[in-house]
Amino acid sequence: MQYDIHTKVRPVKAGDTLPEPALEVSAESKRMSGAEILLRSLEAEGVKVIFGHPGGAVIKVYDEMMRIRPGFEHVLVRHEQGGTHAAEGYAKATGKVGTVLVTSGPGATNTVTGIADAYMDSVPIVVFTGQVPTNLIGNDAFQECDAIGVTRSVTKHSFLVRDVRDLARTIREAYHIARTGRPGPVLVDLPKDVLMAEAPFHYPEQVNIRGYVVPDAGRSDKIARAARMIAASERPVFYVGGGVVNSDASEVLTEIARTAGIPVTTTLHGLGAYPEEDPLALRMLGMHGTWWANQAIQHCDLIIAAGARFDDRVTGKLDSWAPHAKVIHIEIDQSCISKNVFADCAILGDVKTVLQQLKPHIKPKDTSGWLAEIDTWRQECPLAYDHDDKLRAQYVIEALREKTGGRAVVLTDVGQHQMWTAQYFRFLFPRTHITSGGLGTMGFGMPAAMGAAFGLREQGSDMPVVCISGDGGFVMNAQELSVAAAHKLPLKIAVINNRFLGMVRQWQELFHMERYSHTDLSDTNPNFVKLAEAYNCVGLRASSPDEVRGVLDAAWEVTDRPVVMEFQVVKEEMVFPMVPAGAATGDMITQRLTPNSFV
Amino acid sequence: MSDTLVLTPQQIIRKKAAGEPIEPDDSQQKDRHTIVVLVENTIGAFIRVINMFSARGFNIDSVTVGTTEDASVSRMNIVTTGNGRIISQVLRQLSRLVDTIGVVDLTGTDYVERELCLLKVRYTDRSRSEILDTSGIFKGRIVDITSETMTIELRGPSKKVDAFVKLMAPHNIVEVARSGCVAMQRDHAA
Ligand SMILES: Cc1cc2nc3c(=O)[nH]c(=O)nc-3n(C[C@H](O)[C@H](O)[C@H](O)COP(=O)(O)OP(=O)(O)OC[C@H]3O[C@@H](n4cnc5c(N)ncnc54)[C@H](O)[C@@H]3O)c2cc1C
Numbered sequence: 001m002q003y004d005i006h007t008k009v010r011p012v013k014a015g016d017t018l019p020e021p022a023l024e025v026s027a028e029s030k031r032m033s034g035a036e037i038l039l040r041s042l043e044a045e046g047v048k049v050i051f052g053h054p055g056g057a058v059i060k061v062y063d064e065m066m067r068i069r070p071g072f073e074h075v076l077v078r079h080e081q082g083g084t085h086a087a088e089g090y091a092k093a094t095g096k097v098g099t100v101l102v103t104s105g106p107g108a109t110n111t112v113t114g115i116a117d118a119y120m121d122s123v124p125i126v127v128f129t130g131q132v133p134t135n136l137i138g139n140d141a142f143q144e145c146d147a148i149g150v151t152r153s154v155t156k157h158s159f160l161v162r163d164v165r166d167l168a169r170t171i172r173e174a175y176h177i178a179r180t181g182r183p184g185p186v187l188v189d190l191p192k193d194v195l196m197a198e199a200p201f202h203y204p205e206q207v208n209i210r211g212y213v214v215p216d217a218g219r220s221d222k223i224a225r226a227a228r229m230i231a232a233s234e235r236p237v238f239y240v241g242g243g244v245v246n247s248d249a250s251e252v253l254t255e256i257a258r259t260a261g262i263p264v265t266t267t268l269h270g271l272g273a274y275p276e277e278d279p280l281a282l283r284m285l286g287m288h289g290t291w292w293a294n295q296a297i298q299h300c301d302l303i304i305a306a307g308a309r310f311d312d313r314v315t316g317k318l319d320s321w322a323p324h325a326k327v328i329h330i331e332i333d334q335s336c337i338s339k340n341v342f343a344d345c346a347i348l349g350d351v352k353t354v355l356q357q358l359k360p361h362i363k364p365k366d367t368s369g370w371l372a373e374i375d376t377w378r379q380e381c382p383l384a385y386d387h388d389d390k391l392r393a394q395y396v397i398e399a400l401r402e403k404t405g406g407r408a409v410v411l412t413d414v415g416q417h418q419m420w421t422a423q424y425f426r427f428l429f430p431r432t433h434i435t436s437g438g439l440g441t442m443g444f445g446m447p448a449a450m451g452a453a454f455g456l457r458e459q460g461s462d463m464p465v466v467c468i469s470g471d472g473g474f475v476m477n478a479q480e481l482s483v484a485a486a487h488k489l490p491l492k493i494a495v496i497n498n499r500f501l502g503m504v505r506q507w508q509e510l511f512h513m514e515r516y517s518h519t520d521l522s523d524t525n526p527n528f529v530k531l532a533e534a535y536n537c538v539g540l541r542a543s544s545p546d547e548v549r550g551v552l553d554a555a556w557e558v559t560d561r562p563v564v565m566e567f568q569v570v571k572e573e574m575v576f577p578m579v580p581a582g583a584a585t586g587d588m589i590t591q592r593l594t595p596n597s598f599v
Numbered sequence: 600m601s602d603t604l605v606l607t608p609q610q611i612i613r614k615k616a617a618g619e620p621i622e623p624d625d626s627q628q629k630d631r632h633t634i635v636v637l638v639e640n641t642i643g644a645f646i647r648v649i650n651m652f653s654a655r656g657f658n659i660d661s662v663t664v665g666t667t668e669d670a671s672v673s674r675m676n677i678v679t680t681g682n683g684r685i686i687s688q689v690l691r692q693l694s695r696l697v698d699t700i701g702v703v704d705l706t707g708t709d710y711v712e713r714e715l716c717l718l719k720v721r722y723t724d725r726s727r728s729e730i731l732d733t734s735g736i737f738k739g740r741i742v743d744i745t746s747e748t749m750t751i752e753l754r755g756p757s758k759k760v761d762a763f764v765k766l767m768a769p770h771n772i773v774e775v776a777r778s779g780c781v782a783m784q785r786d787h788a789a
């Protein structure tokens with residue numbers, strides 16, 4: 001192997017400046033507690049809302065919060081996991097960093113799922129955890145937990161602050177790391193004595209982390225090569241992921257796609273990065289993607305992957321995926337390049353910057369023959385479900401789409417309803433589809449919707465926030481309903497109640513001879529309408545197609561609290577098309593077959 | 600970093616279809632790699648680096664950590680055995696860590712490597728001279744001797760230390776302490 005030095009020499013991305021000038025504190029001299037430094041730092045960072053839960057290790061922070069009344073809102077969540085998902089929803093809806101504050105021990109461990117979720121889906125959040133005093137660390141002290149150790153493999157980075165004089169700088173670095181490059185969760189562990197100790201406050205303007213460099217522009221020779229590959233291709237496809245949403249690259253992507261007539265397929269996290277009603281849109285690819293998007297991938301001669309990471313839910317069996325395609329991969333994280341799929345032309349950089357570099361090289365192309373071929377696949381196997389007197393999730397989702405015209409931020413939980421939302425909602429704008437894809441965390445949807453609603457409120461947006469959840473996942477974090485109600489957030493929550501852990505049931509039906517082991521929820525489901533009411537929300541219910549519109553209309557009348565709409569749907573419905581796990585993308589199941597076909 | 604790594608299955612299939620020559624599939628092939636990682640001098644940084652290897656199922660044959668000319672920078676020398684393509688990916692994952700300053704795979708380059716070994720062996724009148732001879736050939740130094748045991752200090756490339764320990768095995772070894780390997784690339788500019 002040749003001599004490979006991975007020394008980081010690229011320039012730091014410009015523009016990571018503070019949203020506002022650092023506080024005009026005559027600070028150099030004024031000493032304050034670590035707890036106040038934390039709050040002042042968040043103000044200086046431009047934080048407008050944090051999701052938190054108090055406890056002994058952070059009691060000083062809460063005390064100072066009451067005293068100094070910082071310029072951001074603290075939302076008291078009812079479970080720390082809900083807090084982290086809310087921070088994720090906030091971050092994904094706004095593009096800003098989400099903030100969480102919890103106590104030591106159980107407070108910290110309760111955030112782990114949310115942190116892992118943010119890590120898998122590249123969501124920028126900063127989690128502040130309280131910690132026992134420095135001299136007790138490692139002593140099995142009361143409510144001690146090695147939060148850094150527990151989360152090491154699911155954080156982008158973490159800090160233990162040992163000296164109050166390092167606190168402000170550490171917070172500055174934490175936000176910088178969470179936000180830039182491939183975004184991700186950063187944990188800052190705050191021992192109680194550090195929060196009590198005093199120091200002068202100074203929030204640094206500049207961040208200087210020598211080992212941390214953020215790629216921005218792509219190498220010009222690679223750009224030129226990519227342009228030649230695009231010009232030479234006859235059957236190109238854009239494969240677009242969450243990175244395009246993260247870097248706000250939709251506009252330039254759309255220009256390039258339209259100029260060169262390149263069809264665009266998106267991952268689950270790319271939904272909305274390209275308007276799904278556009279003739280060039282192939283919609284989602286992968287396990288539950290459209291037949292035509294997957295066919296296009298199998299027959300294309302060039303894949304332009306932009307901010308997408310070749311997840312196994314997308315590629316299925318790797319060695320038969322896109323057998324004829326050369327690959328251009330635009331990616332900010334060098335460790336993602338050629339990880340699963342070999343990149344013939346890898347461009348390390350920010351996808352927006354790289355696409356802007358690429359744009360002047362793109363000439364109009366005639367791809368009409370290719371697009372016509374894709375259209376035959378589109379006719380061959382459209383997305384469809386039965387329209388009869390039974391209520392189905394797909395119908396509810398289409399009704400929600402009709403009600404909002406696509407002008408809504410839609411969050412989902414995990415399961416069948418998540419896939420149907422991806423298939424049937426037809427997203428038009430970036431940051432309007434938010435879900436848990438990488439970790440697939442049930443219980444994500446509702447608290448994340450709450451976080452998104454705080455974000456939209458802060459931005460003065462009047463887009464409705466819609467949460468589509470399953471009856472299984474909704475219950476996992478339903479406690480946050482009361483928080484959303486207390487803050488008068490007009491969330492529209494659709495609980496798709498099929499009385500089953502539907503996605504698992506689907507696999508049991510298809511691959512386990514219809515042995516429905518422990519997936520029937522009929523005995524343990526709550527009364528969703530009463531549950532909503534118990535939490536000061538409005539509860540509504542529909543159990544047939546003709547009741548759906550009335551329920552939606554009633555829900556949209558409510559403006560001062562969340563509405564939980566329970567839709568009682570049939571349990572037998574399955575998500576199709578589907579590439580069975582580990583199968584080749586070419587072997588998609590497009591309709592219900594007998595279970596024996598797969599065993 | 601070149602982006603033409605060893606071929607993935609997808610690439611092999613594509614080449615086959617195009618009738619292009621394919622280098623042998625190396626996915627089973629494992630080699631010894633000597634890797635240098637420069638990191639911030641913090642425990643957390645070391646752990647993250649080591650974690651990265653264990654997460655990918657690599658054994659670390661040896662690891663050494665020490666400071667450099669800059670006291671805030673530590674140099675980790677890591678010897679591991681594994682598939683080149685996967686190691687190359689681990690290196691990319693290492694270099695994306697916030698605390699790593701540089702990552703170099705010395706394997707296949709011109710570099711010097713040294714390891715220090717202390718070996719305590721119980722001797723008898725019969726074995727004494729053979730032990731001394733062998734350590735003499737390896738340029739070992741006797742650093743301690745009692746009426747029953749002697750302790751030999753040996754330094755050199757890890758392979759030399761391996762060979763020495765192997766030759767000593769028939770004798771009555773009491774304990775062996777090896778430092779792990781430190782490595783540095785030779786300077787071509789001079
Ligand atoms: C039940 C279930 C079923 C699923 N089925 C499907 C399916 O059918 N189809 C599907 O697509 N997914 C599906 N998923 C989701 C899937 O697991 C992955 O989460 C998803 O495919 C990953 O999306 P992505 O490639 O866009 O990557 P993301 O996880 O969004 O990662 C973004 C990528 O872009 C890079 N990036 C970030 N910022 C930038 C920037 N500024 N510049 C350049 N690059 C950047 C990152 O480094 C990363 O590689 C399913 C999930 C569940 C739970």
Ligand SMILES: Cc1ncc(C[n+]2csc(CCOP(=O)(O)OP(=O)(O)O)c2C)c(N)n1
Nearest residue numbers: 415416417440442470471472473501502503
């Ligand atoms: C925390 C968690 N536990 C288990 C799973 C495995 N799992 C994936 S989908 C699913 C079923 C979800 O059921 P429900 O919330 O009712 O949604 P549906 O599939 O019926 O739409 C389960 C159990 C998971 N993703 N997350």
